[in-house]
Amino acid sequence: MAYTVLKVCGAVYLSWLGLQLLIRPRSSFSEGDDNNVSQGSWFIRGMLGNVLNPKMGIFYVSFLPQFIPAGHSPLIWTFILVSIHVAIGTIWSVTLILSTRFASAVLKKSRVVRVMDRATGGLFLCFAAKLAISTR
Template identity: 40%
Template structure:
């Protein structure tokens, strides 16, 4: 896989994952609806910073493993493949039919409080780290430095997240209504689950 192919493949997968509703989407929508666009974007920036911290940590750690040990590489590969397959099968077999932005309770404070809330949402969620460790290594092309390229991919994901957050904030009412449609939620989960399974199989069959 060339560098361009890796970036395009990651962009497609990360794009689908970015628009799939989750806790981050709920936080941005809820903050935009109740506290205004400025605080909502501050929350999105906090989320991005948290993702970047996890992404850098995962990239450096995974990069060291990939470089130092074939055994560690193999263990990480199979663990990542199993995680992605499990997540994919789960999302296809039992897609959600409800997504309620109001489930995230707003708190007081200014933009700094919203940024801190977004940051802690991700820093205190170890699933974000597990996801990056499982997901990033398979998009590192042959010959590239795993750590630096992983950081680049994590940065791409953060930029996508900020762009999506901007769209959510700009169209809070219509998008919030769309994301309450059971059929939309089910199909987003199924599509994303299919992406997870495809990349999990790809990772499992990869030969170093």
């Protein structure tokens, strides 16, 4: 019963978001108060979001042990594997940051903002429909 209530509430909320984006897409990209936040603050927010994410701990505990060689120190190998994962994640994040800096001029155009809002609204409505008809 609780799952059904949560599912229906989620579907209604996604539908509302989707309809808002379809009916009234933004005409321009407004950055709001985010410009007043320092880059260091964004870094801290991102790092805390990752460190406090329980899924990462579950991932490390369940996925990494299979790659630790038998007879070797689990602590050292876990540190090595986590370091590799962090390095790959950092490279990927830097790539995304640099790519979006170049793409930001295009993404801020009013026509692109409207198209993206409408596409996102349609996607939210599809997710809402899928959620509403799902059994589990």
